[in-house]
Amino acid sequence: MGFFSKFRKKSPWILHYNTGGCNGCDIEILASLAPKYDIERFGALNRGNPKQADILLVTGPVTKNCKDVLRRLYLEMPEPKVVVAMGACGHGGGVFRHLYHVENGVDNIIPVDVWIPGCAPRPEALIDGIVEAIEIWEKKSKEKEYPRNYDEEMRKNLGVDDD
Amino acid sequence: MIETMLVLFAPILGGFVYGLERITRARMQSRIGPPLLQPFYDFFKLMDKRPMMVHSLHALMGIMYFVAEWFAFAVLIFGNDLLIAVFFHVLAVLALVIGASSVRSAYSVLGALRELMHMISYEPIMVLLTIGFFLLTNSFNYRDILNYEGYPVLELPLVFFAFILTIPMMLQKSPFDVAEAHQEIIGGPEIEYSGPFYEAVYTAKWIEYIYVFFFVFLFGGSHYWLGILLVIFTFIFINLLDNSTARLDFRKMVKFSWVFLIPLITLNLVLIALWR
Numbered sequence: 380m381g382f383f384s385k386f387r388k389k390s391p392w393i394l395h396y397n398t399g400g401c402n403g404c405d406i407e408i409l410a411s412l413a414p415k416y417d418i419e420r421f422g423a424l425n426r427g428n429p430k431q432a433d434i435l436l437v438t439g440p441v442t443k444n445c446k447d448v449l450r451r452l453y454l455e456m457p458e459p460k461v462v463v464a465m466g467a468c469g470h471g472g473g474v475f476r477h478l479y480h481v482e483n484g485v486d487n488i489i490p491v492d493v494w495i496p497g498c499a500p501r502p503e504a505l506i507d508g509i510v511e512a513i514e515i516w517e518k519k520s521k522e523k524e525y526p527r528n529y530d531e532e533m534r535k536n537l538g539v540d541d542d
Numbered sequence: 543m544i545e546t547m548l549v550l551f552a553p554i555l556g557g558f559v560y561g562l563e564r565i566t567r568a569r570m571q572s573r574i575g576p577p578l579l580q581p582f583y584d585f586f587k588l589m590d591k592r593p594m595m596v597h598s599l600h601a602l603m604g605i606m607y608f609v610a611e612w613f614a615f616a617v618l619i620f621g622n623d624l625l626i627a628v629f630f631h632v633l634a635v636l637a638l639v640i641g642a643s644s645v646r647s648a649y650s651v652l653g654a655l656r657e658l659m660h661m662i663s664y665e666p667i668m669v670l671l672t673i674g675f676f677l678l679t680n681s682f683n684y685r686d687i688l689n690y691e692g693y694p695v696l697e698l699p700l701v702f703f704a705f706i707l708t709i710p711m712m713l714q715k716s717p718f719d720v721a722e723a724h725q726e727i728i729g730g731p732e733i734e735y736s737g738p739f740y741e742a743v744y745t746a747k748w749i750e751y752i753y754v755f756f757f758v759f760l761f762g763g764s765h766y767w768l769g770i771l772l773v774i775f776t777f778i779f780i781n782l783l784d785n786s787t788a789r790l791d792f793r794k795m796v797k798f799s800w801v802f803l804i805p806l807i808t809l810n811l812v813l814i815a816l817w818r
Contacts, residue, residue, distance in 0.1 A: 383587070389580070390583045419575060422577075430733070430735065431729075459591070
């Protein structure tokens, strides 16, 4: 915890990724950027770039196709970072649970720090979740973090060695 | 003394301009917007991130962009020569282009190519602008321009008009933000920078603000109040243009620059040369 760690809570940059949900959550995320809720007041920005983001906001029940993309996004984000799972699908699959093409929630792929319940959560709930994510983020260190079941095999499959 | 202070505190001053711009942009969209010191909060936060680099040349070129941009501004102030400062600015942008084209990311390479298109569009205008000042004052020294008794903005109206339409190309604003298209190629040349290295690229942009608005200030001549009014007008105009227009194709940008703006400036310069 140095001098610069105090400024973390002032500028959380969000990376938003939809892993195959119905886009209801995504509409709420964009609503919270719009004039009425305006989360840029608190310095939060929606960056489309994992390399410059701090909070990974995941919606949807991770489908088999975007499983590896989600892992890569997680690995590309520099620490300290937090993962927020938003909506019922992100928690355990929601209405898609136990279908042939889903992984039943974000926590099976990457470790999740904050859960935002609801289908779809209201913007107030989203802002509340972000605030809680910032509290966890402030305590984190710069140590490297990995997805679940991370090993050499996955490293090869994701192609992160070539970068 | 004031010149040394201006050069030393150029990034800090630029940060304030950027913070003010973010507030202005938010108010134009009827939002409240971030606090004035928000760019500095971002700066300190990025300082605290784990440094991840693609390869060392890429990271070095990001830092070079910041250093060269600051150096270009120092040359503008201490070197007493507008023309040389314009060429040093080319070098600074070139560092960004080299860095961006040295990685495998397609977005980064595409952004680097578009950044070159930006340079093709605005550098001739910058050179013609300094020639315009030379025709008025017979000197490339900015002090002679700031001691010039007339009103450069009234004698070079078309040059000023062309220059404020060039600023969106230099500062990556809509409608000419083709290199940094945030929804399309997510930042372009800066996409692969992260943590402290992104910070260098981020801060270099603040110095670019000071660099550009200094040129606007020169249009006031020895009337400093006019210079300040022009800077405020340009700031509001640029933000209004940024908020109300959509992004154009890069071909349209180059065409607009070479078919419309450069002939306009040339006309003004020919008239000034004939009149003198």
